[in-house]
Amino acid sequence: MSLTGRPLAAAAVATVLALGLSGCSLLDGNGNGGGSDAPAPASATPQTPPTGAEALGKYYGQKLSWTKCPGGQCANLTVPLSYDDPQGQTIKVKVLKVPATRKKNRLGSLVVNPGGPGGSGIDYAQAADFIVGKPVRQRYDIVGFDPRGVGRSEPINCLDDRQLDSFLGEDPTPDTPTEEQSFAQTAKSFAEACKTHAGPLLAHVSTVDAAKDMDILRAALGDPKLNYLGKSYGTFLGATYADLFPKTVGQFVLDGVVPPDLTSEEINQGQAAGFEVATRAWAKNCVDEGDCPLGSSVDDVMQGMRDFLKGLDANPIPSGDAHVPQLTEGWGSLGIAAAMYDQGSWGILTDALRAAVQNRDGRQLMSLANTYADRTDTGRYTGNIMEVIYAVNCLDKPDTANLKVYEKQAKEFTASAPTWGPFLAWSSLPCGYWPVKATGETKKITAAGSGPIVVVGTTRDPATPYEWSVRLNNELANSSLITYNGDGHTAYTRSNACVDDAIDNYYVKKQVPRDGLKC
Structure with a gap:
């Protein structure tokens, strides 16, 4: 299989395991929750769907009901099975939130995806203390979700x-x-x-489907814009989101890039x-x-x-x-x-x-x-x-x-x-031999009208070659590239202070790194 997927999450999991964190299920009722012991209140004021998607109003208007669970607070996000039939069958997407450690100065939610496709955003968010810098951890709720078909969200299992x-x-x-x-x-x-x-x-687990789910999640979280950290395949998901919803792109970091036009x-x-x-x-x-x-x-x-x-x-x-x-x-x-x-x-x-x-x-x-x-x-x-x-x-x-x-x-x-x-x-x-016709298209994404997007590339990255980060940075209308001269897959929180400080300042202080920064 393409190695674009598996290892993406594998790298994150390996890091977590190396740090001695538990790899157990978050939803099994065991362990200690993160953040406050009390469940968080329902999300903020319901939001309206983007222009042209009025039929999705009931999804955009939903409030998440948070309950304490191992690793943080958990909720179910309701989304349509098919975006072509929003009044039809629905599915549940599992979400985990790890509250900001300094609630007084909270900047909003930061949605994270470790890659794959197939990596668990819930497992990734559970490791919030290690996947983002301390300044980011203090100011943002770290939110992970298992995309449709993955892990705890209507998982697809083909073989025993x-x-x-x-x-x-x-x-x-x-x-x-x-x-x-x-x-x-x-x-x-x-x-x-x-x-x-x-x-x-099986016909509704495309990256476009997941990106549309992510905008409904943004609304359910009560955020006017989506703040996002995507690694590896998570950059494909993030770029797809930016193409669909450029006006709601907030603080966006795409680390270890898979360009959608490949x-x-x-x-x-x-x-x-x-x-x-x-x-x-x-x-x-x-x-x-x-x-x-x-x-x-x-x-x-x-x-x-x-x-x-x-x-x-x-x-x-x-x-x-x-x-x-x-x-x-x-x-x-x-x-x-x-x-x-x-x-x-x-x-x-x-x-x-x-x-x-x-x-x-x-x-x-x-x-x-x-x-x-x-x-x-x-x-x-x-x-x-x-x-x-x-x-x-x-x-x-x-x-x-x-x-x-x-x-x-x-x-x-x-x-x-x-x-x-x-x-x-x-x-x-x-x-x-796939039994469902492909719905995706190979397309260059500019995300014209978006906020500034930070792209990160590692020079000897095995799964997402550095040239891919350069390629997407050149294609995006509003982006800057950080280059890490090093080994391994992705850079943020696993490489050096140069990369970490630049991204932390971008998230917390809204300081966009200089395009061409080399670390």
Whole structure:
């Protein structure tokens, strides 16, 4: 699958786990709530829908009923299943609010999205103390929601846990006609399973749908404008919102950009190049640290990585997992990818590869893969990101079932990204068989008339290459770009004070960073 999705949230989750926070459900009735012990009052005065959307009046006029829950205060937002039929079926979107720590100087709500598609905004908001700077935490209520189809909001589940194990373990780089046909059948079966189990919702989980939900959320929160922090896919969601509702764009930060005018092929090719760059950065670190298990130079290590993955394809190694006893190329690739999102995981990856190469012990690499897939060591999936990523992407970006197209792309991608090119080239095949016609369009977004938007790019970001941030900044009518010269996925609150101070001042003091700021 496209790596645009999963890791986005994975990077955030990995950071939270590293800080020792609980990963348990927020809505299970256990644990301590954040902020005030008393439930917050209902939202402020009901708001009217934007011009031309008068039929949505009952949604824009709703008041959220907040109740105490683990991590903060929770509510249900009612939205239409189909925006083409607002009087028809409705669905519930789960929302979590972590109140500002200085209510006297409160500036409003800050809605956050960690990426995906499929990352839980509720889980992300629970980590409010770590995902925004202290000045922002003091002045804003941090609000997260699980987008429709995700997590606690009418979740789409296509496969059971064991079926998903098999799907993720499939050979991701078919290189013979037989392997291609097997991969195609797997992709087709997955698409059919989503149609069977997701029902009518499958046609209504596009990014445009989620962006429209987000404006109803803004109104229900009582905010005249939407203040927003979107990371990775969350930037696609944020840019889509800005295109639909430019006049209600408040303080907006888009960190680790996915430009809406990229095609599915361009996304996959860009990610292949991005992961290649990130993996070479890890390889240099591995060599510099000494005793690198894959070689003594960067080029040797990269070739060693490719040989290792090819070896897993032909001869998987024991994983130590009761349900996935063999570490296949599919699982091994996910484990390696997971470590690319944060350079703090590089040493873990090196140790995992040493055990795998020298002792045929895949336990550590399987553990990394589990973090990527939101899967516990006992084989239980704690979220549905590995399924909903397709449900959203396949609606947003049409693709083909023509295997010759993927063969051609695999060759082209491999020329510039020999390690990750084949993996990413085949990643969108399920969308070629998707049972619902794509509704999204590839379009350049200017968001003319919006407030100033801050775009952030990291020079060696694996999942959202730096060039994508430059691209969106050039396209937006009113934006400024912060460049972080570093490794890992996204920058705010995980890189350095230069980035953090600039964004904190933007949110709190309304100081727009100088376009071209380098950190």
